[in-house]
Amino acid sequence: MGLVPVAKIQNGERYTIISDYMGRPVEAYNSYGNVVWQADYDIYGDLRNIKGIRDFIPFRQLGQYEDDETRLYYNRFRYYDPRIGNYISQDPIRLAGNNPTLYGYVGDCNTQDDLFGLECGTPKDAQKKIKKGQGPNEISRIDAPQSNVPDSQWHAHGKGKWDGVINLDGSIHDSDPKFSNKTRKWLREHGWKV
Incomplete structure (x- = not known):
């Protein structure tokens, strides 16, 4: 997965990001090899067991970026709420995505992804x-x-x-x-x- 975040540079400091099998960040290390951020995810993609500042690593599920004010995950064309496990914005491709709901993502998020929210998949x-x-x-x-x-x-x-x-x-x-x-x-x- 070429779009999995692997590093962050902030104020001249470099941080290495380690991701899980789905491309979600689970750890970040500073240049000395110390853990500066760590978390795991619940079934809907919300962070659990956070070590460090929550929004230090804002990347969430593959293709998502967390808005630190609203705690919603942005997918370029719509917003996902990890607290309810659903999108709050309709799918921009509507029913062409072969999904029976306008608020869905993909049929199986363990094997599929839709980074830009525009994959029809028919x-x-x-x-x-x-x-x-x-x-x-x-x-x-x-x-x-x-x-x-x-x-x-x-x-x-x-x-x-x-x-x-x-x-x-x-x-x-x-x-x-x-x-x-x-x-x-x-x-x-x-x-x-x-």
């Missing part, structure tokens, strides 16, 4: 990205369901040696494309059950 969006060369190299194309084919669904075609097909529901068509974990994660972010 199979049609994945198809457009592949056509523009903006998706994983392992995918040659993504096809929509065909009305003349019974039980047809969105499907992603592999490229090269493993050129099988994987359907939206995760079933294999023809042969297994053997996509990497990174490609499978990208497909999950666009609605695939893989």
Whole structure:
């Protein structure tokens, strides 16, 4: 995750930030190796067991920045309240994000993220990205369901040696494309059950 905060410079002093597996800061060290800030998170992303000044490290869940006056987390386009575990601003892409609530984030925050709050995550969006060369190299194309084919669904075609097909529901068509974990994660972010 290239957007995980790793350092902070303040008044000429450098601090190293250590993050957890989700990219949330959990510790900060000064240049002498002493812990100057430490915290963990509750299920909604609010800080617990804080050591040091709460807002010394203002980064929270990946892509969020805490406003020290309101205690709300800012996600570039809307605000999240960790005390209630919900956004208080509607999703700027509305229902196009394939989420049944206008105040939702992603379907599974353990495997998905939406740093800018604008990721649609639909199979049609994945198809457009592949056509523009903006998706994983392992995918040659993504096809929509065909009305003349019974039980047809969105499907992603592999490229090269493993050129099988994987359907939206995760079933294999023809042969297994053997996509990497990174490609499978990208497909999950666009609605695939893989």
